Amino acid sequence: MNWLSPIIFLAVGLAYVLWKVLRQIVYYRLFHPLSAFPGPFWGSVTRLWLTYHNVKEDECEVVQALHRKHGPVVRITPTMLSVSNATKIPVIYHRFADKSKHYITGSFGKTESIFNVEDHRVHARYRKIAAAPYSFSNIKRMEPLVDENISRWLAKLDERFAATGERFDFAPWAIYVAYDVVSEVGFGAPFGFVEQGRDVDGLIRGLHDGLVPFGIMARLYPFTNWIKKTWVGEKYLVASPEHDSGIGVLMRFRDRLIAQRYKDIEAGTAGGRIDFLQTFIEARDEDGKPLDLEYIKAEILLILLAGSDTTATAFQALMQNVLSDDAVYEKMMAEIDAATREKKLSAMPQYEEVLEHSPNIFPRLVSKGGLDLYGRFAPEGSEVTCNAWVVQRDPGMYGLDAEEFRPERWLDDPEKAREYQKYSLTFGYGARGCLGKDLAQMELFKTPLQFFRAFTPRAANPKVPGRYQYKGGIAFFTDMWITLDRRAPVV
Numbered sequence: 466m467n468w469l470s471p472i473i474f475l476a477v478g479l480a481y482v483l484w485k486v487l488r489q490i491v492y493y494r495l496f497h498p499l500s501a502f503p504g505p506f507w508g509s510v511t512r513l514w515l516t517y518h519n520v521k522e523d524e525c526e527v528v529q530a531l532h533r534k535h536g537p538v539v540r541i542t543p544t545m546l547s548v549s550n551a552t553k554i555p556v557i558y559h560r561f562a563d564k565s566k567h568y569i570t571g572s573f574g575k576t577e578s579i580f581n582v583e584d585h586r587v588h589a590r591y592r593k594i595a596a597a598p599y600s601f602s603n604i605k606r607m608e609p610l611v612d613e614n615i616s617r618w619l620a621k622l623d624e625r626f627a628a629t630g631e632r633f634d635f636a637p638w639a640i641y642v643a644y645d646v647v648s649e650v651g652f653g654a655p656f657g658f659v660e661q662g663r664d665v666d667g668l669i670r671g672l673h674d675g676l677v678p679f680g681i682m683a684r685l686y687p688f689t690n691w692i693k694k695t696w697v698g699e700k701y702l703v704a705s706p707e708h709d710s711g712i713g714v715l716m717r718f719r720d721r722l723i724a725q726r727y728k729d730i731e732a733g734t735a736g737g738r739i740d741f742l743q744t745f746i747e748a749r750d751e752d753g754k755p756l757d758l759e760y761i762k763a764e765i766l767l768i769l770l771a772g773s774d775t776t777a778t779a780f781q782a783l784m785q786n787v788l789s790d791d792a793v794y795e796k797m798m799a800e801i802d803a804a805t806r807e808k809k810l811s812a813m814p815q816y817e818e819v820l821e822h823s824p825n826i827f828p829r830l831v832s833k834g835g836l837d838l839y840g841r842f843a844p845e846g847s848e849v850t851c852n853a854w855v856v857q858r859d860p861g862m863y864g865l866d867a868e869e870f871r872p873e874r875w876l877d878d879p880e881k882a883r884e885y886q887k888y889s890l891t892f893g894y895g896a897r898g899c900l901g902k903d904l905a906q907m908e909l910f911k912t913p914l915q916f917f918r919a920f921t922p923r924a925a926n927p928k929v930p931g932r933y934q935y936k937g938g939i940a941f942f943t944d945m946w947i948t949l950d951r952r953a954p955v956v
């Protein structure tokens with residue numbers, strides 16, 4: 466027998482791989498510290514299981530069904546537990562909790578923004594620096610920029626659709642205004658989506674196309690970290706301004722405007738700017754030194770990525786819920802008109818309800834001392850997560866009708882509403898909660914409100930006004946075909 470034959474080599478190679486796989490299965494099932502927790506077999510032995518459901522776009526529903534079967538804690542990857550009970554959020558997302566490697570780093574260049582920093586101590590330093598740009602008083606100064614963009618958007622909708630009666634897809638128009646606002650407050654120039662009435666440079670398409678690979682990379686992080694170090698990873702998995710992808714285009718746009726700003730500063734013509742870029746340029750670190758340019762670039766990119774689709778999806782979800790239920794629409798309009806007459810526009814209850822839709826996981830590492838979860842022990846270093854979509858449907862918190870869109874939920878009992886606020890994961894939680902929340906809420910209060918005051922939208926398909934899409938952990942809507950009628954001003 467020829468021991469050097471390719472067949473023998475292949476057989477030995479296969480046997481080795483099989484042995485490694487079997488060893489891993491036995492270890493994860495029987496000896497791993499999380500093996501006492503219930504969950505699907507394949508989920509407990511490989512991250513491919515969760516990745517598969519993420520790509521199949523049924524991750525949220527599958528995890529929810531597992532909780533119904535097994536209770537409040539389920540093992541969804543060999544090293545990750547999912548918790549569905551909303552009251553556990555403060556225990557998981559406490560301020561000393563580190564983010565897990567699910568937050569893949571280095572994908573947008575070497576310098577990281579605040580979002581992906583894993584260590585809570587390093588994050589606390591970043592957060593101190595970001596506190597001033599994101600403070601409520603700074604966001605309030607940006608309000609005129611937000612207002613200008615909303616007015617331009619309304620005027621465009623009026624000219625193109627209300628005046629002509631033309632049917633159009635509302636879904637991208639919700640994104641256009643959100644992107645223009647965020648780039649205006651980011652660096653003082655709207656992308657121009659509203660002006661051009663189209664997806665400029667295919668940016669939105671490019672970003673949406675990138676969501677699935679990002680969902681995969683986050684869920685397969687040991688593999689992702691390995692491949693990113695290879696030539697293939699460097700070339701295809703790390704975004705750069707030279708790329709034609711959505712993020713590459715975004716980076717080029719950012720770099721051009723930042724370079725222009727530094728020129729304006731040198732020429733003494735940048736005075737009076739009130740956008741994020743200017744506040745980051747003027748910010749100082751703990752030693753009183755200006756921030757590194759690469760860090761400023763990373764933070765500005767984060768604003769564009771974290772602050773556009775999120776807000777647009779919330780607006781689209783509001784439209785979906787309001788247009789599919791005449792009673793909800795009538796009640797909302799009565800409320801808006803009464804408030805307009807009284808010149809007292811208070812927050813609309815619908816908002817609270819629609820915002821509870823972030824269908825993603827935000828894993829944290831269990832800190833020193835471990836964590837007791839309903840009598841089972843998760844040791845230090847285990848990954849524990851809540852999926853916002855799942856916890857915000859927790860019947861223990863929201864009742865048996867948790868799946869229903871019912872704005873009254875937030876109004877009937879103020880005590881309960883306070884509890885919902887306390888245990889909400891919509892904008893994240895605690896020390897790592899969303900820094901853009903004030904801006905998002907300002908936009909989400911103003912844009913739909915002005916829209917509904919100006920127009921009566923009519924859905925082409927009132928039963929299902931838009932198509933819900935789930936890509937890589939981010940939700941958005943498409944095919945939201947409507948017509949607009951002008952509304953007479955309420956006096």
Ligand code: HEM
Nearest residue numbers: 579580771772775776779827891892893897899900901905
């Ligand atoms: C409806 C709109 C929005 C939603 C639902 C939302 C949701 C979230 C969530 C869930 C997190 C925490 C993620 C985690 O724990 O890993 C987060 C973090 C963050 N968001 Fe938002 N966001 C929104 C809008 C915005 C906007 C408009 C901006 C910026 C202008 C922004 C900037 C950030 C930043 C910088 C962080 C990281 C904070 C940190 O790690 O300290 N977000 N957001």
